[in-house]
Structures are given as C-alpha cells and as structure tokens.
Amino acid sequence: MATATTGRGGRGALGLLASNEVGLALLIAVLVAIFATVNPGFTSPFNLFALSRVMGIDMVIGLSMMVVLVTGGLNLAVGSIGVASVMLGGWAMQVAGVPVLPSMTLAVAFGAFLGWINGQLTVRMGVHSFIVTLATMSLFFGAMIVATRAEAFNALPRSFVDLGKLRYGGFVSGMLPLALIVGLGLWLFFNRTSLGREILAAGANPQAAELSGVRVNRTIVVAHALSGALGALAGLMLAARNGAALPSMAGHIGMGWLLPAFLAPVLGGTLLTGGVVSVAGTVLGAAMVTIITNGLLQLQIGEFWVQMCLGLILLAAVLLDRARSVIAERRRSVA
Amino acid sequence: MLKGIWGSDWFGLFVVALVAGTGLALFQPAFLSPFNLYVLLISFSLWALVAMAQMVIIAIGQMNLSVGAIGGLVAISFAGSMEVWGLPVPAAILLGLAIAALCGLLNGVMTHVTGISAFVITLATLSIFKGLNIGITEAQPFYGVPDVVKAFGNARFEGLPHMLIVPVVAIILIWLLFNRMVLGRQMLALGANRHAAELSGIRVGRVVVIAHVISALLAAMAGMLAVARLQLGQPTIGDDWLILSFAAPVIGGAVLAGGHISVIGTCLGVVIVTLINNALVLLGIDPFFVQLFLGGLILIAVGLNRWRERRLAPA
Amino acid sequence: MRVARMLPLAVLAAGIAGPAMASDTKVALVPGGPHPYFAAWENAAAAAAADFGIEAEYRVPAAWELSKQNEMIESLVAQGFNAFLVFPGDANGTNATLEELAAFDIPSAALAGCTVDPTAASFCLGTDVARSAYLGTKELIEAMGGSGRIAHFTGFLVDPNTQLRIEAVEQAVAEAGGGVEIIQVIADIDAPEPADEKINAFLAARGSEVDGIVTTAWVPSVVAATSLRNLGDKRIRMVGIDHDEVVLSAIEDGFVDGTMLQNPYGQGYIGSYAMDLIRQGCTMKEDAPWQQTAQTAHFIDSGTAFVDADQVKDYQAAMVAVTDEIMATFKDDFLVCN
Numbered sequence A: 001m002a003t004a005t006t007g008r009g010g011r012g013a014l015g016l017l018a019s020n021e022v023g024l025a026l027l028i029a030v031l032v033a034i035f036a037t038v039n040p041g042f043t044s045p046f047n048l049f050a051l052s053r054v055m056g057i058d059m060v061i062g063l064s065m066m067v068v069l070v071t072g073g074l075n076l077a078v079g080s081i082g083v084a085s086v087m088l089g090g091w092a093m094q095v096a097g098v099p100v101l102p103s104m105t106l107a108v109a110f111g112a113f114l115g116w117i118n119g120q121l122t123v124r125m126g127v128h129s130f131i132v133t134l135a136t137m138s139l140f141f142g143a144m145i146v147a148t149r150a151e152a153f154n155a156l157p158r159s160f161v162d163l164g165k166l167r168y169g170g171f172v173s174g175m176l177p178l179a180l181i182v183g184l185g186l187w188l189f190f191n192r193t194s195l196g197r198e199i200l201a202a203g204a205n206p207q208a209a210e211l212s213g214v215r216v217n218r219t220i221v222v223a224h225a226l227s228g229a230l231g232a233l234a235g236l237m238l239a240a241r242n243g244a245a246l247p248s249m250a251g252h253i254g255m256g257w258l259l260p261a262f263l264a265p266v267l268g269g270t271l272l273t274g275g276v277v278s279v280a281g282t283v284l285g286a287a288m289v290t291i292i293t294n295g296l297l298q299l300q301i302g303e304f305w306v307q308m309c310l311g312l313i314l315l316a317a318v319l320l321d322r323a324r325s326v327i328a329e330r331r332r333s334v335a
Numbered sequence B: 001m002l003k004g005i006w007g008s009d010w011f012g013l014f015v016v017a018l019v020a021g022t023g024l025a026l027f028q029p030a031f032l033s034p035f036n037l038y039v040l041l042i043s044f045s046l047w048a049l050v051a052m053a054q055m056v057i058i059a060i061g062q063m064n065l066s067v068g069a070i071g072g073l074v075a076i077s078f079a080g081s082m083e084v085w086g087l088p089v090p091a092a093i094l095l096g097l098a099i100a101a102l103c104g105l106l107n108g109v110m111t112h113v114t115g116i117s118a119f120v121i122t123l124a125t126l127s128i129f130k131g132l133n134i135g136i137t138e139a140q141p142f143y144g145v146p147d148v149v150k151a152f153g154n155a156r157f158e159g160l161p162h163m164l165i166v167p168v169v170a171i172i173l174i175w176l177l178f179n180r181m182v183l184g185r186q187m188l189a190l191g192a193n194r195h196a197a198e199l200s201g202i203r204v205g206r207v208v209v210i211a212h213v214i215s216a217l218l219a220a221m222a223g224m225l226a227v228a229r230l231q232l233g234q235p236t237i238g239d240d241w242l243i244l245s246f247a248a249p250v251i252g253g254a255v256l257a258g259g260h261i262s263v264i265g266t267c268l269g270v271v272i273v274t275l276i277n278n279a280l281v282l283l284g285i286d287p288f289f290v291q292l293f294l295g296g297l298i299l300i301a302v303g304l305n306r307w308r309e310r311r312l313a314p315a
Numbered sequence C: 001m002r003v004a005r006m007l008p009l010a011v012l013a014a015g016i017a018g019p020a021m022a023s024d025t026k027v028a029l030v031p032g033g034p035h036p037y038f039a040a041w042e043n044a045a046a047a048a049a050a051d052f053g054i055e056a057e058y059r060v061p062a063a064w065e066l067s068k069q070n071e072m073i074e075s076l077v078a079q080g081f082n083a084f085l086v087f088p089g090d091a092n093g094t095n096a097t098l099e100e101l102a103a104f105d106i107p108s109a110a111l112a113g114c115t116v117d118p119t120a121a122s123f124c125l126g127t128d129v130a131r132s133a134y135l136g137t138k139e140l141i142e143a144m145g146g147s148g149r150i151a152h153f154t155g156f157l158v159d160p161n162t163q164l165r166i167e168a169v170e171q172a173v174a175e176a177g178g179g180v181e182i183i184q185v186i187a188d189i190d191a192p193e194p195a196d197e198k199i200n201a202f203l204a205a206r207g208s209e210v211d212g213i214v215t216t217a218w219v220p221s222v223v224a225a226t227s228l229r230n231l232g233d234k235r236i237r238m239v240g241i242d243h244d245e246v247v248l249s250a251i252e253d254g255f256v257d258g259t260m261l262q263n264p265y266g267q268g269y270i271g272s273y274a275m276d277l278i279r280q281g282c283t284m285k286e287d288a289p290w291q292q293t294a295q296t297a298h299f300i301d302s303g304t305a306f307v308d309a310d311q312v313k314d315y316q317a318a319m320v321a322v323t324d325e326i327m328a329t330f331k332d333d334f335l336v337c338n
Helices: A010-038 A045-069 A078-094 A100-125 A129-148 A158-163 A175-192 A194-204 A206-211 A216-242 A252-268 A279-298 A306-334 B002-007 B011-027 B034-059 B067-084 B089-114 B118-137 B147-154 B162-180 B182-192 B194-199 B204-230 B241-251 B263-282 B289-312 C002-016 C036-052 C066-078 C093-103 C129-143 C160-174 C192-206 C218-231 C245-252 C264-279 C312-334
Strands: C026-030 C055-058 C083-086 C108-111 C124-126 C148-153 C180-186 C212-215 C237-241 C258-261 C299-301 C305-308
Touching: A010 A252, A010 A279, A045 A078, A045 A175, A045 A216, A045 A252, A045 A279, A045 C066, A078 A100, A078 A129, A078 A216, A078 A252, A100 A129, A100 A158, A100 A216, A100 B289, A129 A252, A129 B241, A129 B289, A158 A216, A175 A194, A175 A216, A175 A279, A194 A206, A194 A216, A206 A216, A216 C066, A216 C093, A252 A279, A252 A306, A252 B118, A279 A306, A279 C066, A306 B089, A306 B118, B011 B263, B034 B067, B034 B162, B034 B182, B034 B204, B034 B241, B034 B263, B034 C192, B067 B089, B067 B118, B067 B204, B067 B241, B089 B118, B089 B204, B147 B162, B147 B204, B162 B182, B162 B204, B162 B263, B182 B194, B182 B204, B194 B204, B204 C192, B241 B263, B241 B289, B263 B289, B263 C192, C026 C036, C026 C066, C026 C264, C036 C055, C036 C218, C036 C264, C066 C083, C066 C093, C083 C093, C083 C264, C093 C108, C108 C264, C124 C264, C129 C148, C129 C160, C129 C212, C129 C237, C129 C258, C129 C305, C148 C160, C148 C192, C148 C218, C160 C180, C180 C192, C192 C218, C212 C218, C218 C237, C218 C245, C245 C258, C245 C312, C258 C312, C264 C312, C305 C312
Parallel strands: C026 C055, C026 C083, C083 C108, C108 C124, C124 C299, C148 C180, C148 C212, C212 C237, C237 C258
Antiparallel strands: C258 C305
C-alpha cells in the first residue's frame, strides 16, 4: 500500500513517503508498548474494542479531509456535512420509517451533495476553498439546526444501533475493517483509475494539467463531493456507536472534527499543497491519533491535556513535513 | 469628498445598517430603549475587537485561526491569576497581554521562519492554546473574579456601557495604523504583493510578527472584556469567534488575498451582525437562524467582493 | 503468537470484571459534561469512599458531548472502574453504552437524569424534575398573585430533563385557570455566554411585558438573578433552581422570590452506596417503592424543596435531612441482599 505521486521527483518522493509510513508504524508500536506497560488495562478486550471502534471512525474522518487536500484545497465543513447528513438519515430511519440501508445510502448521498455544493462554489467563485467551506460550515450546520430544532434522533432502529456493537475475535470492532475497506477503495481510486490520477495531476500543477486535457474544475468538484460522502459515512459510524443521531456530535458547528481530520493526513504524508496523497499514511496517522488519545485518557494526567498534546503533534508534523520537502528540494537540485 | 464616501467600501453598508436599525426601531420600540442599546453595544464591544484581530491578519494576506483560542486562554489566565494568585487587577491585565504577545510571537515567528502557511500554523496553535486552557481549568470556570472587574462589566451610563471605551480606542488606533503609519502601509503592501514588498525593502519578517502580535493583543482584550461581562473566567470564551472574525471583515470589504481592508467597513460589519442577532430575538424568530445567516452572509460578501475585484481588475 | 497472546488477555478480562470481594468496588461518577451542578458529586464521592470503604471518583468529560462521555467511560473501564453512576449524555443513546458495560458485568445507574426504558441501568436516582418545575411554577404564580405573563428559561436541549421541565411548566400554567400565559420559552442556555446574551436581549426587548420568570436550569438562574439585580427590578417575580451563591443572595435581597433545591450531594452519596451493595451481590427489588416517570419505571426521588427568603440562610439543612431519610431505609426498601 504505497503512495501515488505525479512527476514530482518520482522516486525520491516515493522513497520519502514510504519511509514515512514505516516510521509511523514503528512509532505506533512503540506507543502501544509504552501505554500497555503503564496501564495493563490498555490491552484489555474492552479497551481494544473501544479503541478499534474510534479508530475506524477517525480513519474515515481523516480520509474525508485527505481527498480534498489532494487538490490543494481544504474542507472545513467536514463535521457539519457529517452531522447534517446523519440527521437526515436519522430522520429517515426514525420518523419516516425508511429501512436502515436506504436511509444510510440517503445520508451518504446527501453528504456527497453538500460536498458537491462546496466544490461548485469553490470553482465558480474562484475563491479558495478555505473561505467557502468556512461559510458553508456555518450554513449547513445552521440549516440543520433550524430543520431539526436541535432535537436529537435517539430512537433509532435496533438494527442500526447494533452495527456499533459488531465485534470480531472478541476485541475488534466492525468499524475498523469498514474503514480499512474504504481506505483500500481510495487507494485503488488514486492509483488505478484515470479520474483519481487526474485529481492528483490537477492538485500538483493545475496549469499543466489543464493544458494536458484534465478538466481541473471537475476534479475539484469530484474531490469535494467525495469528501462530503466520506464525512457522512463517518457520521453514520459515529451515530451507530453513540446509539443516537445528535446535533452536537461533531462539536460546535462541526469544528470538533477538524483536529483529527487534519492530523491524520498530515501525519501520514499527504502534502497540504496538493498533488501528493498517502492513503496508508492517513490510515496510520489516524491510528496513531486514536492510540495517543486513548492512552493519554488512561494516564492520570491525561483527560484535559489531550487536545494540547494533539496540537503539539500537529505542529511537529507540519514542521517535519516542511523539513522533508526542503530536503527533497535540495536533493533534487543537487542531483 | 462626497464622491469618495459614495464609492468607498463602507457607504453601502452604512445605508444597510441604517435601514435595518430604523426598521427594527419602528417595529419594536423597545429597540431604542437604553437597556437594549446597552445590550447591543456590549456585543459590539466584544465582537469589534475580535473582528479587528482577524482583520489585521487578513491585511497581510494571511489567516489567524487561533483568535478565539488566544482569547480564551487569556481570559482564564486573567481570571485565574486574580483568583488563585491574588494578583491585583492591573497586574493581571498586563499578564494577560503578555501571554497574548507570546502567543502572537509564536504564530508570527513560526509562520515566517518555516514558510508554512499561517492557516496551518494557527490551526496547530489553536489546539495548543485551547488545550492549555482546558488543561489548566479542567473545563471549570474561575468564579473568583474581583468585584471591580464585575462592576466594570455591568457599568453603564444610560445606554452606553463603560467597556465601550476599550474597542473605541482600539478602533481609532487601528485606523491610524493603516491610514497614517508606515507600518500599516507596509502591512498592506505585503498583503497585496509579497514579492514586490520584499524587493522594495520591507522587512517582511518584522511586519508579519508584529501583525500577529497585534492580532493576539486585540483577541486578549476581547477575552478580558468577556470575563468582565460574564463575571467568570469561562474556558469556553472564544469558542464561537472564528466565523464571526471572518464574517465582519469580509462583509466590510476585506480582500482575503490581502492588501485591502477597511476599518470602518469591518466595524459596520460587526454592527450588522449585532443587529441581526438582536433582530432575531426582537422578532421572536428562532435564534438558531443566526449560524445560517452568518454563513450565507459570508458567501454573499465574498461573492460581491470577487465581482467587484474582477470589475476593477486591469484588463 | 495469536493464541499465546489471547490467553493473558482473557485472564486480564476476567480480572477486570471478575467476582466481587468485599469493597473492591471502584465507582466512577460521570456527569454529562462540565457544569457547576455536579460539583457536589465530588464531595459526595469522597464522603462515600470514606464511609463505605470503597473507591469513588468524580470524572468529568471535557465537553457536553455524548462521544466525549462515551470515550471517558470506556477509558475508565480500562482503568479498572467497575461501577458507574452516569448522568446520561442522551436519554436513549447512553443506553447503548450501559448495555456494553452490562455485557462486561459492570453495573451502572443513572444519576440526576434518566435513561429511557428498557435500560441496563439498575435505577435512576434523581430529582423529579417535572415535579420540581411544576412546584416552582406554582410558587411563581402565587407570588404573582395568581395571574400574569411568564417566561421560562431552561437547560440544554440534549439534556433529557429539559423537555420534561418544559411540559411541567405548561401543566402548572394550564392548571392556573386561564389567568397565566407563557410568553416565551428560551432553551439551550445552560452555559454563561448564550444565557447572558439571550436573557439580556429578552429583558431588553420584552422586559416590560413580562410579570414573572421561572428558570429550571442552573446557569439561567444565575444570569437572570444577576440581570434583575442590575436592572434594580423587584417588579418581575422570579423562581429559580439550585443553590448558586448569586441566586441565594438575590433571594435574601428581594430580587428573586425563591429557588427549587435539588440534591446533587445526596445523589452521589446514595448512588455510590447502592453501587457497592450491588457489586456485593444485592439485586434490585421488583416490588420496591419505585416511582414511574415519563422515562422509566425505576425512578427514585432524591428530593426537592422550595426555599424562600425565610429559609434561605439554612438551606443545606433541608437537603441533608432528605438524604438521611433516604439512606435510613434505602437498603431495605430497594435491595435484596443475601
């Protein structure tokens, strides 16, 4: 599960990113060892189950941001889209009596639609997706709150809530394999399909891509739509885990998802400037974030310092990322 | 001069605000009561500082996501230092400003030295500052705010809150900065065209760092005013500042790429948002509509700005 | 490697949720999020730990979000906690978590707010919030002289109690025979900033139209009391809730007519006691004097009392008396122990 890049010093970049993923995996192993030693409860079946469940959700959130980062843009509205879609799905399941699977499909489709709106606005207004998604973050969340009057859907069908309890081997939540399958799908998308490769090309160098026949605007819209769909999926997973579709599930205006959404791809080596993606890195990055959060929560000093630690990690990650690209530049100019 | 006003950023906004205000006053006479004006001006005081804090950074062509986090951190430090360490009020204020200066320094230096976009840096520092806040307070507010501060938060002369003096002074100073001082012009030049600014001898690093420090100081003032108003050192202060901090400058005509901002426009932007908030309560409309409006307003404002830019852009 | 790894894990699992020996009870008291109401739980936990020889700790999720509460609970299980007293982050959603705890043989109960039946919680020990809001409104109507227009300020919409309170106030008004009207209900303001903003905006816009205010959440009570004092207003009657210093002194000074006390300390203390007994093998009696509420059939009232200017100086005595009364007969009334 390596990476995909286009023309950016091919092998050099490949080598760097590959080492990034291995480094992450090693770091994860070390962290697990430390946490397990300090607190034996860390490796208990209950904790592993809880851990794997949150990990699956965080992975999908990270992947949702990743697909937009590839285009060189951002999606601040990840949380808002996730919550809005799930509230629609919850309404469908609980109030409209639509069966579970169609409701979930509806939610994902709605998320894709909201993402599509983001993409269209970005492209047509010619404005950076930061400000568009900053505005839509508030817009979508506000619309959802008005529509639902901030009431939760907490009488969801049993079959849906039970999805949150799926357990394999006694300690692996069903959410984790789901996230890995999604990750695999995205890897195939970026490595094997022409659309995926077009998105990468457009993200790396929009002018060059346009000249070689790639419809850059289309790639941006597709990426945003995909991001919205993934956000909706993450929301569904979270609702199943929580047993309810709550307007507050992603924090104030959906901002609660921003940190995990950025941390996973950035730790994983997806460049913020676009054009480079690492699905494996994002998945591992999400795993690391979840493990650190879980481990810190169990240390007596943990619970209220978690956010600061994650912020420091993000800072360190972007600094490292920057250092890596500087070194890569130098290497290329010397070679 | 009249033509200058007509064509300026803020004339249209001024008209809108006037019309809205008049409409509200006609519909609900209580709008003009001293108490309601007091309530409006309290909101304005706080939000004007928050909007200025972001506006300064927009001017240099960057973004500061940590505005709210800095405000919150300073707020609890301000309240906490008085409650736990027994610091006298002036010392606590200085401490708050000092903390903010450090935060701004961190933001500015990291952004300039590493070359990483301010958006990313401030996203990370947002979590660090907010995390520090929660770590120190354990999500519980500091209740022991001295009576002097509480009184300041409640004091008013008819409809004018005493705390209004703080944003008024700040607004005047910021206006002077961008319209009369070299530093301000350098900031705008940097925002408009970084490369040209460098070539013309502007010390970019210095300007960037100072801008971030000013931004942080303004956020700190807002945080401390919030403590006075709420009568607590509440850790959640600043949590909902982000959208507003962009909405007001954008409505006021700021160009996000940098190089063009309007102090008066931003203030009018704050006025409009405050009026919307107040209107929702007066008209008995579901207060949940606020976020919807804010988001929509930003889109409309950005759209309008872009349209204007394209019209004015050289062929 | 897989089999060899599974064995110690299985042993660990047994160790974490195994058979109880005397007082290895480690109970966690988990509120829905940071909020001044629950501060008393911390003292109650400490007292229960001392009095019953157990471990009891009060742990707060970082924010008022169900996911954060679930994360906290899961983390506490891994830290060895084997009994949980929880204020439900969501009346229904929390059931999913409590069921998982039950699957690992960990008992739980709802405190200060109830989960909806069917639930894995052994009981719900809390204020009968509907009754409290009802009585408070009745006191307000009496203070207003039997008629007038009132406003109701209440708590988070995610709080399972809020809807119950809204309905209870409506019921009290309906029973007042037509002379009383609710002109506005403002919910979701149980935090300082929204409360300050909305209550002041309301008073500014409609202060002259309203004759009485009933608040059924902690923070709105404090903010409304402060605002009335700042306005120097003694015309508008007010009945609040809980025992914040600000509200109590406003009652003393005549700005507020009274407050409905709840019993957070008693909830924490009695709850911890019950958890310990359950872990030692006791079970809940089917035919105990349960109360039926809109949410659950296993409700135990932790007590409420109206306190006005005459009684405000000695308010704590009232609640301590209620706690003692419940404790005296709790074991016999509600539990079957072998």
